Amino acid sequence: TQLLEQSPQFLSIQEGENLTVYCNSSSVFSSLQWYRQEPGEGPVLLVTVVTGGEVKKLKRLTFQFGDARKDSSLHITAAQPGDTGLYLCAGDEYSGGGADGLTFGKGTHLIIQP
Template sequence: TQLLEQSPQFLSIQEGENLTVYCNSSSVFSSLQWYRQEPGEGPVLLVTVVTGGEVKKLKRLTFQFGDARKDSSLHITAAQPGDTGLYLCAPHPPSGGSNYKLTFGKGTLLTVNP
């Protein structure tokens, strides 16, 4: 059974600060998705990382996939109140696993205060 952990569980910061959240597993992933869920909405895909060591940037958000493909991080530069939300990671199992049974982490709840 894959153990998936996101940290920290809660994060409250001031506007303009930088932050990093993490997604770690005991298993190797074939790829990993990050979603953001704003209050009262469903999650929305931010990015998919596929290659070990890969770094992807989305404006002020930087996503990194670990070399061993067992972990990922999301770094936000100069956070804004609009970044407030629940950040969820969802790794895809290696080939041969049931790709439909996508497992989500419990998420990091980020609050950016003005």
């Protein structure tokens, strides 16, 4: 099983600030997903990145997959209170069909204060 390290674990910033959270591994992933989870709910998919170096934008959120497909970052511009939540990255093993599902990081708890 691949290990995904997310940083920071906790982040509390003021509304309007920018932030970046990271997802790192020593192993290669065929694809990587970012989910957001709000209290009392299940995670919801934000984006999937597949190609090394790929950049995807979702409104104020920018996702990047590392060239070597071992790491990813999520950058939020002008954070809003509605961005508050647990951000999880999840990687598919680069094994042509692993049997143990996605590997999830422990997540970044993000709080945006008004």
